[in-house]
Amino acid sequence: MAPPPAARVLFVTGPGGAGTSTVAAATASSAARAGERPVLLLAPPRAAAPPFPATSPLEPGLHHSRVDPAGRFRAGALAAQRLAAPALDALGAVPFDGEELTELPGAHAAALLSALRAAAAGPWGLVVADLPPVTEAVRLLALPAQLRRYLRRLLPAERLAARALRPLLGRLAGVPLPDEGLFAAADRLDAALAGLQELIEGPAAAVRLVLDPAPGPAAEARAARAGLALHGVALESVVANRLLPATSPDPWLAALAERQREALAAFAEAAGLAGEAVHRVPHLGREPAHPAEPDVPPPGTWPAPRPAPPPEPGEAGLLVWRLPLPGAVREDLELIRRGGELLVRVGPFRRMLPLPAALRRCAVAGAAFEPGEDGAHRARLAVRFAPDPARWP
Incomplete structure (x- = not known):
């Protein structure tokens, strides 16, 4: 069993265009003002830079880290190439240079999970992770458990017995056995995935769901709420972002504000949320210029994990x-x-x-x-x- 992480982790995600990066930065900023030691983990590719102008100062004590999937992929591919150098030389293969390597599909997810594990084990009290849009984010959080299941099917627990008998069976003709290096690599991978799964599904992690209230995004967020529960990931709160004032003298804006309230009420009822679990953030009429501008509270009471009850x-x-x-x-x-x-x-x-x-x-x-x-x-x-x-x- 992997040791528990040193930091709490708050995953921030929502439907595309809901202002997730802004809310993530505002959450980390408010946590810094509340005396926590937060780090803001920015997800690629949409968060290549902080969601505020480069000249905008961050709160004292607030740090941010950018995930670099391309660099991580190159480093991992070159390391694997060095380990396989004898076999590649025997085959006459021409090795790759780092400059010609471009990341493959899935490299972003691997880089983000690796950065998350490193940040959670670091000196921070709180990791605020700005995740991709919500459907992709739920699948990302479910990935370690899914990969562990695949690994157990391909190399089940009985492989330990096979390892013990390998010297004997290896002398018997016609009994193919995997190389010892495969078992060792599988063990290392399973340990790394177990640590990530414990981090995501354990008591130190939760999700803050950002919602720009409208029927379409609200339906996507509702489905994601069910997906989080299915995969055992706790929900800390919902941020209803960019709410229009209900007292606008403009009839069109007043009607739009009413539709926002209706969509938010329907979502909260379907998701089983109490009123205190929904933070309402008014529309500024412009893009925020500083992480402290959106009135977003720091993480509140950390919800306990909800494992499936017994029959x-x-x-x-x-x-x-x-x-x-x-x-x-x-x-x-x-x-x-x-x-x-x-x-x-x-x-x-x-x-x-x-x-x-x-x-x-x-x-x-x-x-x-x-x-x-x-x-x-x-x-x-x-x-x-x-x-x-x-x-x-």
């Missing part, structure tokens, strides 16, 4: 597994049982959930979506399981 006894001897999915709607849900796992899809997000031990000996008997109306509870998916007599003593 509950249901009617007719069934077991019910209720999965909290605030923000989900019935039409976005899909459920498939595959062996000891449950594939759950919520809109554009999918996750393979390992079943609790008791449910692995059961068959799926049905499922129901509980929307959580009238404030009774947040939306959740209730999956019913019937014990399989052949698998129970």
Whole structure:
């Protein structure tokens, strides 16, 4: 188990164009004024520079770091090339120069996760990470757990036994075994991914969701809220950005302000948010000139992680597994049982959930979506399981 990070981590994301970079910088600035030691981690490529003029001074004690995916990719590719030099020489390969290497798809995600891990282990009390747009951000936060699952399928835990028997089996003709270096590399990769997964899903991390209230972005943010819950990532608060005044004498602006309020109210109800979890930021009528200008509070009470609850006894001897999915709607849900796992899809997000031990000996008997109306509870998916007599003593 990786040691817990030294810093709290606040991921800031939202639909494209919602002002996420501005809110991330304002959040880090307000945290610095509140006495924390924050660092602002800027995501590529849209945040190649801080979201304020270069001449704008940052708050005392506020630092920022830019992620460099191109540089990290070149460094990693050249290091791998040096390690494989004997084999490449034997094949007559011509090695690459650093100047001719350009990053491949996925390099941005790898660079951002690497920078996040380094920042969380650094001297900061708070890491404010400006993430890509919200759908991409949820997939980014889910990536370490997904890669660990793939790694376990390709090189399962039984590989340890194979490593112990490798000297003996290697002398038997026709028994191909992976090279020892593959096992060592897999172990290092799994340890790194485990640390990232613990950081993202653990008690030190949460998401601040930025919303420019309008029907389209609000629907995207609602689906992302469900995706965060599906992947076990806590939500710290929502920032409703660029709100227009309700008392504008201009009828067009007044009507637009009313649509903003309606979209925000519908989102808060669907996402199961209390009023104190929504920060309202008025429209300045121009672009902010300094991180302190948007009135954004520092991170508040850190929400506790919400792991999937254990199965509950249901009617007719069934077991019910209720999965909290605030923000989900019935039409976005899909459920498939595959062996000891449950594939759950919520809109554009999918996750393979390992079943609790008791449910692995059961068959799926049905499922129901509980929307959580009238404030009774947040939306959740209730999956019913019937014990399989052949698998129970």
